[in-house]
Amino acid sequence: MEEKNRGSFTGRIGFVLAAAGASVGLGNIWRFPYLCAKYGGGIFLIVYILLALTFGYTMIIAETALGRSTGKSPVGAFGSYSDSRIMRAGGWMNAIVPILIAPYYSVIGGWVCKYVYEYLKNDIDLIASDEFFGNFISDGRSTEFWFVVFTVIVIAIILLGVENGIEKVSKFVMPVLVIMAIAICVYSVTRPGALKGVKYILVPNFGDFSIMTVVSAMGQMFYSLSIAMGILVTFGSYVKKDVSIENSTVQVEIFDTAVAILASFMIIPAVFAFSGGTADKLKAGPSLMFITMPKIFADMGMGRLMGVLFFVLVLFAAVTSAIALVESAVSTFSDEFGWDRKKGTIIMTLIMLVLGSLSSLGYGPLASVTVLGMQFLDFFDFITNSVMMPLSAFAICILITRYMGIEKIEDEVMLDGHPFRRRKVFRFFRSRMYLGLSICNNSISIMR
Numbered sequence: 001m002e003e004k005n006r007g008s009f010t011g012r013i014g015f016v017l018a019a020a021g022a023s024v025g026l027g028n029i030w031r032f033p034y035l036c037a038k039y040g041g042g043i044f045l046i047v048y049i050l051l052a053l054t055f056g057y058t059m060i061i062a063e064t065a066l067g068r069s070t071g072k073s074p075v076g077a078f079g080s081y082s083d084s085r086i087m088r089a090g091g092w093m094n095a096i097v098p099i100l101i102a103p104y105y106s107v108i109g110g111w112v113c114k115y116v117y118e119y120l121k122n123d124i125d126l127i128a129s130d131e132f133f134g135n136f137i138s139d140g141r142s143t144e145f146w147f148v149v150f151t152v153i154v155i156a157i158i159l160l161g162v163e164n165g166i167e168k169v170s171k172f173v174m175p176v177l178v179i180m181a182i183a184i185c186v187y188s189v190t191r192p193g194a195l196k197g198v199k200y201i202l203v204p205n206f207g208d209f210s211i212m213t214v215v216s217a218m219g220q221m222f223y224s225l226s227i228a229m230g231i232l233v234t235f236g237s238y239v240k241k242d243v244s245i246e247n248s249t250v251q252v253e254i255f256d257t258a259v260a261i262l263a264s265f266m267i268i269p270a271v272f273a274f275s276g277g278t279a280d281k282l283k284a285g286p287s288l289m290f291i292t293m294p295k296i297f298a299d300m301g302m303g304r305l306m307g308v309l310f311f312v313l314v315l316f317a318a319v320t321s322a323i324a325l326v327e328s329a330v331s332t333f334s335d336e337f338g339w340d341r342k343k344g345t346i347i348m349t350l351i352m353l354v355l356g357s358l359s360s361l362g363y364g365p366l367a368s369v370t371v372l373g374m375q376f377l378d379f380f381d382f383i384t385n386s387v388m389m390p391l392s393a394f395a396i397c398i399l400i401t402r403y404m405g406i407e408k409i410e411d412e413v414m415l416d417g418h419p420f421r422r423r424k425v426f427r428f429f430r431s432r433m434y435l436g437l438s439i440c441n442n443s444i445s446i447m448r
Helices: 010-024 026-038 042-072 074-079 085-121 132-137 141-159 161-187 197-202 211-222 229-235 245-275 289-299 303-338 343-361 375-405 406-413 422-428 433-446
Strands: none
Touching: 010 343, 026 042, 026 085, 026 211, 026 245, 026 289, 026 303, 042 074, 042 211, 042 229, 042 245, 042 406, 042 422, 074 085, 074 303, 074 375, 085 132, 085 141, 085 289, 085 303, 085 343, 085 375, 132 141, 132 289, 141 303, 141 343, 161 197, 161 245, 161 303, 197 245, 197 375, 211 375, 229 303, 245 289, 245 375, 245 406, 289 303, 303 343, 343 375, 375 406, 406 422
């Protein structure tokens, strides 16, 4: 596809909301509050914010500038600066990560669709029962149906294109998501006993600080900000030359971190108010969203309304992230194989339906089939997050520092006279990318 036919965002707001939508996903809603609760509350929050403003900032700037300077998705972007087979493989690694994540991510998105439907229709006490979630994910027909529903929503938006699909949906969904998050937060923190949860989040206990606090915060930062997934490179290729990369990066940082903090205020105070803030409830991990929160909603005076609002919010977050994953894949197909958007989307849909069905049925009809001792969904999550993303991050770091050059990144940021106010921060932390990526590699593996 020729560059003149390449889609683009209409301006800064479109890019910021789309990039924020890519970052704000399921990881922000349940993963951040779970890690925040497990690794010290306030002290974890401080460490995460510091890392996001330094290492996270550096990587977002670098990946976005790489995409805009080349006007290509990851494989082409890598190839523009190096014909090395190793670097070419690094580009493909970045491109394949979202192709593998999108299918199983859409399965979880289907679970969220199911819960929205159930809160609109059924008894909230039934949804809160111990057997509800287990019975649902073991029912292959039900999980497959809701997986397909979620996939259809995402694919329909992708077919509309960059400006008419991704940008318009992000401009509507992201502000609504924030408003809903604030509304749920207000309700959560005003419940009797919830202030203990607020204190747990805001007041750092330095006695809880450990190396695992840093390790887990670093891993969450990479996961949450969509670093090393090819997404920021792809979205960067859609950014017009008159848009300030630095200003946009700062806004994406703020948006993503704010939603993660809001999610903590939605969930942790509610756990304190309705479940006493016990360790097993706070550290429930993945089950926090699908098992613990429904039990909390069942104890609330407006449980059905809060359940609907919460899972619609999660659905919005899941949709925007899934869109970014699929769009990155479609862009790669277009750049590397010359396929138009329709053909690339159809191919990606088929990939999602095949691989996603394995994950969807993995806890039901295919429960006896495992890969390396893991169910399909767990395996795809492990191979992408624990193996491919760290390698992808290293590849980007090597490309920028050894082939593209830091000066090229800075020139792209300062294009047409745009200021680079945090240039010293960028220069300082770009020299420490290797250390940060090593920590990330260990953190993701440890948190499996």
